[in-house]
Amino acid sequence: MEQAIREFELKFDRPPEHAAKAPGRINLIGDHIDYNDGIVLPMAIDRQIVSVAASNAKNEFQVYLPDQDEFFSTSRLQPKQTDPDWAKYILGVLDQIERAGHEVPPFQSVIVTNLPIGAGLSSSAALEISTATLVEQISGFSLPAMEKARLCQRAEHEAAGVPCGLMDQISVTLCQEDAVLELDCQTDTIRHLPFSPDGLGLLITNSMVRHSLADGTYATRRKECEQCASLIGINSWRDINPEQFQSVAGNLPTNLAKRGRHIVTEIWRTGQASCAIKSERWERLGKLMAESHASLRDQFEVSCPELDLLVDFTCELPGVLGSRMTGAGFGGCTISLIELSERPFLERAITRKFHAATGMNPEIFLSAPSRGALGIPL
Ligand code: GLA
Numbered sequence: 147m148e149q150a151i152r153e154f155e156l157k158f159d160r161p162p163e164h165a166a167k168a169p170g171r172i173n174l175i176g177d178h179i180d181y182n183d184g185i186v187l188p189m190a191i192d193r194q195i196v197s198v199a200a201s202n203a204k205n206e207f208q209v210y211l212p213d214q215d216e217f218f219s220t221s222r223l224q225p226k227q228t229d230p231d232w233a234k235y236i237l238g239v240l241d242q243i244e245r246a247g248h249e250v251p252p253f254q255s256v257i258v259t260n261l262p263i264g265a266g267l268s269s270s271a272a273l274e275i276s277t278a279t280l281v282e283q284i285s286g287f288s289l290p291a292m293e294k295a296r297l298c299q300r301a302e303h304e305a306a307g308v309p310c311g312l313m314d315q316i317s318v319t320l321c322q323e324d325a326v327l328e329l330d331c332q333t334d335t336i337r338h339l340p341f342s343p344d345g346l347g348l349l350i351t352n353s354m355v356r357h358s359l360a361d362g363t364y365a366t367r368r369k370e371c372e373q374c375a376s377l378i379g380i381n382s383w384r385d386i387n388p389e390q391f392q393s394v395a396g397n398l399p400t401n402l403a404k405r406g407r408h409i410v411t412e413i414w415r416t417g418q419a420s421c422a423i424k425s426e427r428w429e430r431l432g433k434l435m436a437e438s439h440a441s442l443r444d445q446f447e448v449s450c451p452e453l454d455l456l457v458d459f460t461c462e463l464p465g466v467l468g469s470r471m472t473g474a475g476f477g478g479c480t481i482s483l484i485e486l487s488e489r490p491f492l493e494r495a496i497t498r499k500f501h502a503a504t505g506m507n508p509e510i511f512l513s514a515p516s517r518g519a520l521g522i523p524l
């Protein structure tokens with residue numbers, strides 16, 4: 147926050163008046179089932195995007211990213227194909243807010259972050275939600291949380307061309323400290339499950355393989371799930387369990403059978419994980435995480451060699467209860483449930499093994515479940 151304020155003063159020669167911050171998220175388990183009526187278990191992490199701003203007397207939106215030294219200025223709200231990608235997310239949100247009937251006053255802003263970008267930690271949802279939260283601060287209205295999340299999801303669909311589910315926008319908005327969010331995507335209802343296991347923590351390892359959802363693979367998977375549901379004649383993936391699915395899978399094209407198998411088993415695993423968290427059975431949770439990774443790798447086919455490598459050797463190390471890729475996949479991060487007493491050893495071992503195999507240094511950090519987005523008057 148201090149950095150953002152200093153940078154704003156330097157860039158615009160006056161102090162900012164408003165601030166907003168929004169965290170990244172990891173998903174403990176339940177990937178690619180938010181857009182399939184599943185239940186997901188995300189939590190916000192303590193890495194954020196921070197935006198500060200002041201109203202602009204001129205009819206212009208000006209945004210400066212000091213870390214990249216990039217500046218964008220426009221008087222329109224609709225994103226254009228030629229805009230920088232990050233600006234499309236911001237304009238997309240402003241455009242959606244206006245289309246929802248709210249006035250969006252022009253502003254100048256500075257954005258800083260300690261959240262790895264494009265690493266599967268929902269940097270795009272954090273940027274969207276921090277933008278919406280900033281506009282709430284500047285304009286004085288407040289959007290109901292679900293409406294805000296949906297509006298940012300629409301911005302991502304339209305401005306970035308990614309047909310994402312709602313998990314990221316909701317978790318970035320509504321997560322609480324020391325709790326995992328249980329989001330039922332069939333009913334859009336949430337529960338906060340207390341999560342502060344004694345002596346254990348979640349280690350986040352960035353494979354440094356940049357993931358991009360806009361290349362169409364995410365959209366292809368989403369379409370395959372719809373085709374599979376229509377071939378087996380279900381209205382919702384909650385209407386079929388893994389045994390029932392297995393009895394019809396033989397009649398499906400191989401790729402659709404694999405996608406469906408991931409969906410039904412991941413929905414089942416997430417239900418089991420939720421019970422494991424409530425009854426504090428952490429070994430069980432770790433085992434479910436490992437099974438989830440295998441399913442994302444073999445059935446949904448959204449992992450990549452670097453993520454598989456990380457998960458495989460991390461699971462073999464002492465003090466690790468389970469490990470898996472998190473989020474959409476195609477690169478990005480793994481999360482591992484670890485014994486905190488082994489943390490220094492694990493960080494060294496993972497770094498050494500990953501470097502030996504790939505020549506890259508992974509970024510590794512720990513995060514407790516953190517709170518969702520926040521608007522801050524300055
Ligand atoms: C991305 C999407 C989410 C969700 C995950 C996979 O993060 O934005 O809606 O589908 O992938 O679980």
